[in-house]
Amino acid sequence: MISKHTSDLVRERADIEEVVGEYVPLKKKGQNLWACCPFHGEKTPSFSISPAKQIYKCFGCGKAGDPIQFIMDIEGIGFQEAIRHLAIKYGIEIEEDEKLTPEQNLEQNERESLFIALNFAKDFFVKNLETEEGRSIGLSYFKERGFTPQIIQKFDLGYALDGWDNLLKAAKNNGFQEDILLKAGLILQKEGDPSRLYDRFRNRVTFTIHNVSGKPIAFGARILTKDKNQPKYINSPETPVYHKSDVLYGIFQAKKSIRDKDNCYLVEGYTDVVSMHLSGIENVVASSGTSLTEGQIKLIKRFTNHVTVLYDGDSAGIKASLRGIDLLLEGGLHVKAVVFPDGEDPDSYSRKVGSQAFQEYLEQNSKDFIGFKIGLYKDEIAKDPIRKAEVIREVVQSIGKIPDPIVRSVYTKEASGLLQIEEEILLGELNKTMLKHQRDHFQKSKEEKEAEAALEELIPVKDPTISLDEVLSIQEKETIRLLLNYGLEKIGDEDLYLSQYLLSETEELEFKTPIYQKILFEYRSRLAKGEIPSIDIFTRHQDPEIQKEAIDLITPRHEVSHHWHERHQIFIHVESDDLASTAYKSILRLKRRLIMKMMDEAKNKIKSGEEKGEEPEKILEYQLIYMELKKVQYEIDKELGIVIG
Known part of the structure; x- marks a missing residue:
């Protein structure tokens, strides 16, 4: 295992701009650098690099981290290999740590x-x-x-x-x-x-x-x-x-071209991949004869959102393998397909017609999945109305796999024209399919439904499906966001740091969301040791969950140019202008959410007690607890200026 000393040297010397700049072109905008994300296909840059904080964050796919995490993500390697990669890049001597357990030594060796x-x-x-x-x-x-x-x-x-x-x-x-x-x-x-x-x-x-x-x-x-x-x-x-479900043949040779072309050709065999490289097409990988897996789809998605599946000229074989297209759609990929003439595959056809004609064939015969799927059955549906109805349902089921509602809408419209059926009928069938899918996969428990009902009663919100636990988690997140961003800022006229205030007010609270409790515990532990926990401790943390969450919480999606609003004499109020008030209200909201959760638990106990026929004294005890909590909520509501009915 590489020593901590070597890891620390790599952290000190690795520069986020240099590391990321080797993979994607960067453009400066404001204090940050921006690029099109190398982990998912996009036309408008949403990948932000902060040289000051030495972090990156994609607002499209959510990837975030420091230079080490970037190498882990982009190269698909572990922490030790990423340290080794950067140590070689920066000419740092690699020291091995002898202090390993026998098990660690055995596994590593x-x-x-x-x-x-x-x-x-x-x-x-x-x-x-x-x-x-x-x-x-x-x-x-x-x-x-x-x-x-x-x-x-x-x-x-x-x-x-x-x-x-x-x-x-x-x-x-x-x-x-x-x-x-x-x-x-x-x-x-x-x-x-x-x-x-x-x-x-x-x-x-x-x-x-x-x-x-x-x-x-x-x-x-x-x-x-x-x-x-x-x-x-x-x-x-x-x-x-080697875990074959997470591997695609040719991905190492193809990854750069897939990023550059923003498209991945997906074939079946080894020779198909090699032959396409001979034809000048390098953005190609093979599933190696196995059924497509979720791990392989995620691997493709790291480099592009666009996949073109190449099928051998065998109609029966194609229909049998359509399940793969649904998996790709479900994974959020945009899918096209190409079918070769009967008896041909990418290998044989490229050798038969030559590189230029092969490339032209791919361009001219590439169809989006709707046109492709309907085209497969055109002869059957022309002769048999019942078969047409079945195909319509199959197409609708495929559209229902697409997570993006806009893309679903576009494909529904296209299918309507190709199948010569009213769009409203397809939409109705699509809604039924998606509702069934939601019922199958997101069936809510009785307790969750009751929590939602309590939430609607206590705090009307736009989305009635959000649970009390989710609302509480959001407020915990806001408290941690303030702690990380402004913990070392002084508030009010007293010599008081915001972190001292937040930690004292939450001293007896245990956050319900594990990641926020983990960050809070780390912050407290470091302060207890006399260490001032700077933001770098969290954005460069060895726990990838803490690192990603910290970067998410300190990275704003947009930044306003100071030069611009100063030049136009426009002054914008931001939360840092009055941290004391911001922190005070945030703690009140956090406590309000906790009170509401406790009230909900009390209500459930009252209801359960009545159903089970518990002693009236016990039910009365729950009712008194509820009323006391309600009084506390009332006082907090007044302080926050919430209108009370």
Whole structure:
């Protein structure tokens, strides 16, 4: 594990502007720098970088952090790897911390050993292409497909020699232990005799699977002989460093192009990806023959919001795989699709027509998912009214997966025209579908409904679905926001810091929202040690939840230019102009929310007691508690100037 001293040096030297500037162009506006977010596709910059605070914050997707967190997010790596990455960038010597528990040492060493073993295997397979067997079988297969030496090198393509233990012998000769080779999925134990070990990949061409930062983590291997007893492809098993549901083949080679093009082509197999790179199209990844997963969709969404799914020319196969489109829509991605002619796939068609014609085909045949889905069934719905009704419901269900209401509305209108059905009918069906979906996934408990009813009675709000717990959480958030932003500011005429006031007023309170209680506890603990907790402690905190929440609370969405309003003699009142009043009212509101929650609990006890037939004295006790709480609320309402009915 990298030492704390090294981590501290990285935190001191890493500059947010330099780090982010290597990935996206930055423009200065006011005190901050702005860019289009590298984590989600957008046209208008909402990604803010504060050089003064050394933080970034996207107001579109919510990503936030310091230089270390940015590298973790953009490269898809862990904290230790991000520290190592930045240490190398800034020429900082990396010190390893010897003070690790045996378990930590074991886990760290095993993970590192797996990466080293997998990298050795990658090099071994690549070098095998230079052997006589590798040239005559593996290299000739790649050349037949038109794969150039540059492409072979770019994707670390290789060959596994024919034989039971070629890799095993080579790895052991280089000091690798058998248990690491087993855990990496490179070798197998013979069934019935665990002492007999042999290579997993034999007499096959190999495709190296990389993680987002480019490390080999697994392999896919294709057989070249026609052996009906052997599968065409075999793949690495799940390991501590390879979880196939979170990996896309080609993502390392594609991530920059996906960001630049703001679109990701999604194909099925390894050779589809490689062939498209040969055609000059690099923003392409493969699900590697598995059903699309939520983890893979999130991985795509880190680089773009736009996906174009490429389908082989097989109508039955396409209809069977439409579930993937619904998952993409549900993940908030904008989906298009391209279908190749019968019997063709991206690999075969690109080799058949050439790079230029292939690129033109993709551009000319790309359809949004509505036109694509309806087009698949056009012959069926023309002949059969019942089938048309079924297709309409299927299309409506797909539209219902889209989280953005504006996009839903646009697609509903388009579907209306293509299906020749009134838009109002589609909207009615869509509403029924979405209501059913909400009932299935967000069915509220009896207690939640009662809390909502109590909230409506006690504090009328625009959104009657918000619960008392949510209202209380909002007020807790406001208290922590003031604490982080103005904790070290003096208030009133006395020598009193705002943090002292807020902490004394909340001394006997325990916040119900875990993250705000966590920040409050940290603030108190540091003050108790005589340490003044500056904002940097929280925005650079090692707990990513605290770090993100702190950045959210100190980063305003918009800033007004001081030069502008001074030039025009326009003076704007802000909360910092009267912190004493702001803090006082915030504490009153927090206490009001707590009182209301306690009142709600008392009401529930009264109702429950009556239903259960409890003693009248017990119910009277609850009623008296409620009335006392109501009096306190009345006094707070008067102080806050709330109109009392």
